[in-house]
Amino acid sequence: xxxxxxxxxxxxxxxxxxxxxxxxxxxxxxxxxxxxxxxxxxxxxxxxxxxxxxxxxxxxxxxxxxxxxxxxxxxxxxxxxxxxxxxxxxxxxxxxxxxxxxxxxxxxxxxxxxxxxxxxxxxxxxxxxxxxxxxxx
Numbered sequence: 001x002x003x004x005x006x007x008x009x010x011x012x013x014x015x016x017x018x019x020x021x022x023x024x025x026x027x028x029x030x031x032x033x034x035x036x037x038x039x040x041x042x043x044x045x046x047x048x049x050x051x052x053x054x055x056x057x058x059x060x061x062x063x064x065x066x067x068x069x070x071x072x073x074x075x076x077x078x079x080x081x082x083x084x085x086x087x088x089x090x091x092x093x094x095x096x097x098x099x100x101x102x103x104x105x106x107x108x109x110x111x112x113x114x115x116x117x118x119x120x121x122x123x124x125x126x127x128x129x130x131x132x133x134x135x136x137x
Contacts, residue, residue: 107115
């Protein structure tokens with residue numbers, strides 16, 4: 001690439017020129033052309049607190065606070081501290097005075113249905129149990 005020296009080359013002349021004696025008396029001509037702004041009286045300002053009665057603003061604040069309170073009251077979720085499976089299993093192992101009947105009494109019908117659905121016992125396993133385990137001894 002050739003070296004480019006900006007100071008040694010001819011400069012491009014601008015296509016814009018100003019008329020002769022343009023800037024002499026420019027400010028005077030400009031001020032004549034500009035119209036003086038009309039001074040308008042200040043508009044009458046009416047504060048909001050004078051137009052609206054005090055009880056109306058108090059009612060609005062009350063409604064906003066009640067709505068916010070209702071919103072937060074409905075969206076607060078109560079967290080219940082449920083023991084995990086390991087804690088329940090440990091409790092049942094070390095407290096052997098609880099019988100199967102006692103545990104079954106505490107289960108709801110939905111719990112029983114969930115247990116039945118989670119236990120996958122095939123027909124073959126039932127037949128094998130009945131054939132090979134002597135139940136009447």
